[in-house]
Amino acid sequence: MAEWLLSASWQRRAKAMTAAAGSAGRAAVPLLLCALLAPGGAYVLDDSDGLGREFDGIGAVSGGGPNFGASLHILKVEIGGDGQTTDGTEPSHMHYALDENYFRGYEWWLMKEAKKRNPNITLIGLPWSFPGWLGKGFDWPYVNLQLTAYYVVTWIVGAKRYHDLDIDYIGIWNERSYNANYIKILRKMLNYQGLQRVKIIASDNLWESISASMLLDAELFKVVDVIGAHYPGTHSAKDAKLTGKKLWSSEDFSTLNSDMGAGCWGRILNQNYINGYMTSTIAWNLVASYYEQLPYGRCGLMTAQEPWSGHYVVESPVWVSAHTTQFTQPGWYYLKTVGHLEKGGSYVALTDGLGNLTIIIETMSHKHSKCIRPFLPYFNVSQQFATFVLKGSFSEIPELQVWYTKLGKTSERFLFKQLDSLWLLDSDGSFTLSLHEDELFTLTTLTTGRKGSYPLPPKSQPFPSTYKDDFNVDYPFFSEAPNFADQTGVFEYFTNIEDPGEHHFTLRQVLNQRPITWAADASNTISIIGDYNWTNLTIKCDVYIETPDTGGVFIAGRVNKGGILIRSARGIFFWIFANGSYRVTGDLAGWIIYALGRVEVTAKKWYTLTLTIKGHFASGMLNDKSLWTDIPVNFPKNGWAAIGTHSFEFAQFDNFLVEATR
Numbered sequence: 001m002a003e004w005l006l007s008a009s010w011q012r013r014a015k016a017m018t019a020a021a022g023s024a025g026r027a028a029v030p031l032l033l034c035a036l037l038a039p040g041g042a043y044v045l046d047d048s049d050g051l052g053r054e055f056d057g058i059g060a061v062s063g064g065g066p067n068f069g070a071s072l073h074i075l076k077v078e079i080g081g082d083g084q085t086t087d088g089t090e091p092s093h094m095h096y097a098l099d100e101n102y103f104r105g106y107e108w109w110l111m112k113e114a115k116k117r118n119p120n121i122t123l124i125g126l127p128w129s130f131p132g133w134l135g136k137g138f139d140w141p142y143v144n145l146q147l148t149a150y151y152v153v154t155w156i157v158g159a160k161r162y163h164d165l166d167i168d169y170i171g172i173w174n175e176r177s178y179n180a181n182y183i184k185i186l187r188k189m190l191n192y193q194g195l196q197r198v199k200i201i202a203s204d205n206l207w208e209s210i211s212a213s214m215l216l217d218a219e220l221f222k223v224v225d226v227i228g229a230h231y232p233g234t235h236s237a238k239d240a241k242l243t244g245k246k247l248w249s250s251e252d253f254s255t256l257n258s259d260m261g262a263g264c265w266g267r268i269l270n271q272n273y274i275n276g277y278m279t280s281t282i283a284w285n286l287v288a289s290y291y292e293q294l295p296y297g298r299c300g301l302m303t304a305q306e307p308w309s310g311h312y313v314v315e316s317p318v319w320v321s322a323h324t325t326q327f328t329q330p331g332w333y334y335l336k337t338v339g340h341l342e343k344g345g346s347y348v349a350l351t352d353g354l355g356n357l358t359i360i361i362e363t364m365s366h367k368h369s370k371c372i373r374p375f376l377p378y379f380n381v382s383q384q385f386a387t388f389v390l391k392g393s394f395s396e397i398p399e400l401q402v403w404y405t406k407l408g409k410t411s412e413r414f415l416f417k418q419l420d421s422l423w424l425l426d427s428d429g430s431f432t433l434s435l436h437e438d439e440l441f442t443l444t445t446l447t448t449g450r451k452g453s454y455p456l457p458p459k460s461q462p463f464p465s466t467y468k469d470d471f472n473v474d475y476p477f478f479s480e481a482p483n484f485a486d487q488t489g490v491f492e493y494f495t496n497i498e499d500p501g502e503h504h505f506t507l508r509q510v511l512n513q514r515p516i517t518w519a520a521d522a523s524n525t526i527s528i529i530g531d532y533n534w535t536n537l538t539i540k541c542d543v544y545i546e547t548p549d550t551g552g553v554f555i556a557g558r559v560n561k562g563g564i565l566i567r568s569a570r571g572i573f574f575w576i577f578a579n580g581s582y583r584v585t586g587d588l589a590g591w592i593i594y595a596l597g598r599v600e601v602t603a604k605k606w607y608t609l610t611l612t613i614k615g616h617f618a619s620g621m622l623n624d625k626s627l628w629t630d631i632p633v634n635f636p637k638n639g640w641a642a643i644g645t646h647s648f649e650f651a652q653f654d655n656f657l658v659e660a661t662r
Helices: 010-024 031-037 107-117 145-163 180-192 208-216 218-223 238-242 259-276 316-325 563-568
Strands: 040-045 051-054 057-061 074-079 122-127 199-205 226-230 246-253 278-284 302-306 311-313 333-335 346-351 357-362 384-390 399-406 414-423 430-435 439-444 466-469 485-488 491-495 505-509 525-529 536-545 552-559 570-577 581-587 593-598 606-614 617-622 625-632 640-645 651-661
Touching: 057 122, 057 316, 074 107, 074 278, 107 145, 122 145, 122 199, 145 180, 180 199, 180 218, 199 208, 199 246, 208 218, 208 226, 208 238, 246 259, 259 278, 259 316, 259 346, 259 357, 316 357, 316 399, 316 414, 316 439, 357 384, 430 439, 485 563, 505 640, 525 552, 536 552, 536 570, 536 640, 552 606, 570 606, 570 617, 581 617, 581 625, 593 625, 640 651
Parallel strands: 040 384, 057 074, 057 278, 074 122, 199 226, 226 246, 246 278
Antiparallel strands: 051 333, 302 311, 333 346, 346 357, 357 439, 384 430, 399 414, 399 439, 466 651, 485 525, 491 505, 505 651, 525 640, 536 606, 536 651, 552 570, 552 640, 570 581, 581 593, 606 617, 617 625
């Protein structure tokens, strides 16, 4: 590990040398020797000429906990709209025009849990998709501006009424078109409901269009509080800066949470402000809690993708976050004196205006800090000495706490390690660091930093090879059944009042029209479950078609795609239809037909489907009687199990069972 060099008072220097070396394998040497060894840059941290922009916090999409772990300042959640939004669908609070339910999905629970850990956490809501009824037959949320604004405002009001959650910011339409008149109407409706405190962020896409529109439209300029851009590459557009509004990277990161992802995160947390004056950066996503083979697997700050085992991993981006989040708060201010280091890397400094100072220094190399997007132009980082001089109100700071991260080889790796404090009384407010590649330092007057500890998580285990669910839950805590991941449509626990017997509690697909989509949702509804590596499996499920004549349902195995790729999913799909037919297809869309025929099936009646896939052959049974046998299936070799419907139609499922081997 690289040397730890700092200047300290003569009284404490010997102690600092040995303690720092003991803490992290670094040696402290006098500042004079530093100067003799190599030239270095000098960086003044001064508030004499005023401060920079107000800091608004670090967050994640869809978490917080003060002075432990990531300690996020912001939680941004999706306003569920029933459509596919990258790795699955999230249910709307209004599936239909006269429907309101503020207990669907997991976002309400997540926001309440975040507030328990950090009562001051900022909450943001943003729609990705919208329920179909808002579009009046069009795939467009701006057909009736008042109606869409009403829909969004009901979500904000419901958050308060049913969960005592105050939403702080509301967005427009994630990474899609904005409508200036809609934004104005949304502001008026918020005000009418007494929600003047809720601020508007727009447009969660690119800088250019929204900022130019704001400069040309005085009313739009007035109602937009924050300009939010996605994946800005640490730079903001000229027009955005000209507005003088707060600028946020309102979605960023979405990179594998390896040390490469941690390097990406550490670099942009500093440089988004230095290069682009962005005062908040929000990661997509908070926790990778979805099947890893879905798009952007493990692209969360931490990983918890095995609810059946309880296994989780606190990944390195969590500790990179802590370098900023544990030692700052929204309402602090950046210093004007921030910037790039002479030989690569960057530094920022923030103050609360009450004498506290936090300095964050990063030296992430190009090779180890590439984000998934955008393209990162080449730059070089090399070993360097950096001298920092505290001036203005900071010149009398006697001591700085030191936290350190080194990414890379296991033998050299440290994550959020506290080193001995840095004593400045006899150094005229200056200190020198020896900086190497892929390091992160936080130097702060705050003494509240804490890495903390947590129990060892349960061991990782594959999805159970035998899994069954009868959905017999009278008062479900969540609207969705565990382990099922809806990819098109919404599948919810349902109490079937027409059947007081075996099928009183079921799982029901509840959408009867296509949502206003964000991604390429399939034409069929589908929910996946299980182990992507399953090869040989038997799936059995009771099914109930509710739509006469045109209705249809399926069970499937070896489903090989999901998320934004769901339309092109392959697998083995066993369908029955209310018109008295069955079909076996090699894809969700139904283009690859293996078999078809007539069968005694109608709507409003329960049937039991069984699909067995073994090696290169598949067979199917209806009500435990063979319907088709030994159909050759050569692709895919493996994949999830699934249930679903032929179209956006009501249908029910019960007594789901899968028995599988890899």
